[in-house]
Amino acid sequence: MPTTTIAGQAVEVNDEGFLTRPDQWSDDLGTELARLIGIELTADHWKLVRFLRDDFAHQGETATLRRVSTQTGTPIKSLFDLFPGKPAKKMAYVAGLPKPKGCV
Amino acid sequence: MTTTMRTLVVLGAGTAGTMVVNKLRHRLPTSEWRITVVDKDDLHDYQPGYLFLPFGLIEPEQVRRTRHGLITEGVELVLGDVDRVDQQAREVSLLDGRTLVYDELVIASGTSPRPDQTPGMLGAEWHRSVGEFYTYDGALALRESLAGFSGGRLVVHVTEMPIKCPVAPLEFAFLADDFLRRRGLRDRSEIVYVTPLDGAFTKPVASRELGHLLADKGITLETDFMVEHVDQERRVIVSYDEREVAYDQLVTIPLNMGADFVARSGLGDELNYVPVDKHTMRSTEHPAIWVLGDASTIPTSKAGSVAHFSVEVFVDNFVEHARGQAMTHSFDGHANCFVESGGGKAMLLDFNYDTEPLTGTFPLPHLGPMTLLKESRANHVGKLAFRHIYWNLLLPGRPLGLPAQMSMAGKVPAA
Numbered sequence: 001m002p003t004t005t006i007a008g009q010a011v012e013v014n015d016e017g018f019l020t021r022p023d024q025w026s027d028d029l030g031t032e033l034a035r036l037i038g039i040e041l042t043a044d045h046w047k048l049v050r051f052l053r054d055d056f057a058h059q060g061e062t063a064t065l066r067r068v069s070t071q072t073g074t075p076i077k078s079l080f081d082l083f084p085g086k087p088a089k090k091m092a093y094v095a096g097l098p099k100p101k102g103c104v
Numbered sequence: 105m106t107t108t109m110r111t112l113v114v115l116g117a118g119t120a121g122t123m124v125v126n127k128l129r130h131r132l133p134t135s136e137w138r139i140t141v142v143d144k145d146d147l148h149d150y151q152p153g154y155l156f157l158p159f160g161l162i163e164p165e166q167v168r169r170t171r172h173g174l175i176t177e178g179v180e181l182v183l184g185d186v187d188r189v190d191q192q193a194r195e196v197s198l199l200d201g202r203t204l205v206y207d208e209l210v211i212a213s214g215t216s217p218r219p220d221q222t223p224g225m226l227g228a229e230w231h232r233s234v235g236e237f238y239t240y241d242g243a244l245a246l247r248e249s250l251a252g253f254s255g256g257r258l259v260v261h262v263t264e265m266p267i268k269c270p271v272a273p274l275e276f277a278f279l280a281d282d283f284l285r286r287r288g289l290r291d292r293s294e295i296v297y298v299t300p301l302d303g304a305f306t307k308p309v310a311s312r313e314l315g316h317l318l319a320d321k322g323i324t325l326e327t328d329f330m331v332e333h334v335d336q337e338r339r340v341i342v343s344y345d346e347r348e349v350a351y352d353q354l355v356t357i358p359l360n361m362g363a364d365f366v367a368r369s370g371l372g373d374e375l376n377y378v379p380v381d382k383h384t385m386r387s388t389e390h391p392a393i394w395v396l397g398d399a400s401t402i403p404t405s406k407a408g409s410v411a412h413f414s415v416e417v418f419v420d421n422f423v424e425h426a427r428g429q430a431m432t433h434s435f436d437g438h439a440n441c442f443v444e445s446g447g448g449k450a451m452l453l454d455f456n457y458d459t460e461p462l463t464g465t466f467p468l469p470h471l472g473p474m475t476l477l478k479e480s481r482a483n484h485v486g487k488l489a490f491r492h493i494y495w496n497l498l499l500p501g502r503p504l505g506l507p508a509q510m511s512m513a514g515k516v517p518a519a
Contacts, residue, residue, distance in 0.1 A: 070374040080344040086328055
């Protein structure tokens with residue numbers, strides 16, 4: 001796995017730039033990862049990122065868009081507003097988690 | 105010595121439920137185990153046949169039989185709607201007030217299309233210009249619509265993953281291309297494939313191969329499309345990020361969800377699927393509950409082949425479990441799907457939890473080696489022959505000679 005330096009931290013990433021070791025993530029890293037995809041994190045963003053981190057710790061896999069929506073009570077439309085275009089992928093990226101599978 | 109009679113209740117008499125009761129009835133002594141299977145009606149459909157109905161490639165009577173005719177002697181079939189499962193009392197209550205007590209419970213209630221979950225999908229044009237082929241009625245209605253189709257934009261659309269038989273929408277697009285060609289309408293038609301995924305399919309290697317096939321057939325691919333609503337009046341589907349795709353005939357795969365009783369019983373996730381151990385199909389929370397077929401969260405395709413392979417592993421385990429022994433079998437997520445690609449050809453995908461769909465050949469007993477991930481005439485013939493295998497060998501629980509575990513013989517690992 002290639003190693004790169006983000007927010008002054010050496011982290012392992014895959015070929016799409018996703019962190020491969022969720023334990024290497026930190027708040028600072030989240031802020032920087034968001035900035036790299038043009039998003040400034042607000043309290044609304046952080047609520048979702050924290051949910052994703054927490055859910056991953058319990059479930060062992062990244063929550064799907066629908067799961068984020070139902071579990072946090074956030075309409076899917078709002079998720080698209082906060083993380084434009086590909087919210088599921090972008091949320092996972094910022095939270096330092098693998099892309100959600102949800103689909104086999 | 106007296107043995108206590110125990111009861112196994114199976115909810116759902118579809119592919120997984122029918123196989124499991126038939127197999128277990130032959131393996132569990134009737135003096136020790138009572139087996140009951142519950143379903144809402146007495147109609148068993150060969151669901152892979154739905155794909156062919158709209159194109160007139162199969163007749164309605166070839167896909168439908170009665171459930172009771174497929175269930176072996178010594179198994180009680182109860183017809184009724186499940187209200188809820190009380191896992192503490194080990195009781196299933198039916199909507200008509202009946203109660204079934206169980207020692208062990210198998211949930212095999214599958215997954216169903218839920219057009220009610222997308223605004224505007226149901227409405228005056230449902231089963232007309234807004235078609236679907238994931239139900240018997242829908243597939244027949246679509247046969248009418250396609251017979252009257254005189255050219256225009258045909259849009260094949262997947263609402264959200266996971267869906268059962270994830271290759272079926274692609275197959276539909278391939279067969280539609282063929283159908284329109286044969287009727288001299290292809291030049292006057294556009295086919296668009298709209299998916300919430302970032303490519304043609306979920307698995308990268310297969311996605312690449314299937315993506316090429318779409319391009320070869322002149323089918324346009326619209327990716328990352330999460331539908332927000334259907335506008336039946338303007339004949340467009342609208343995504344959350346406000347993109348629109350116009351259609352003359354829409355063929356949609358509605359959101360798929362597990363049974364409502366799963367939600368009422370507090371057993372499911374946000375799509376009513378029951379979390380299980382992916383190797384034993386045993387509920388992670390309730391040890392007396394097992395989940396087979398499409399109703400669980402196992403991370404592989406929701407497909408008949410998975411139901412088949414996982415039932416075989418489950419049956420061997422359950423016989424051990426019933427004797428008080430440790431369970432020694434483990435499911436590897438093996439899935440095996442024929443992909444009808446039009447022009448009398450098909451591809452074959454073979455994969456499991458850890459391995460991507462492979463190229464090479466697949467040693468299918470009786471029919472000979474099948475080409476993997478590449479179109480061939482033999483694969484198409486294999487797909488058609490499977491209907492007979494399903495009714496006459498698979499459901500009765502006769503051995504097929506196909507190992508449940510995926511084998512690497514003859515296969516070339518993907519680069």
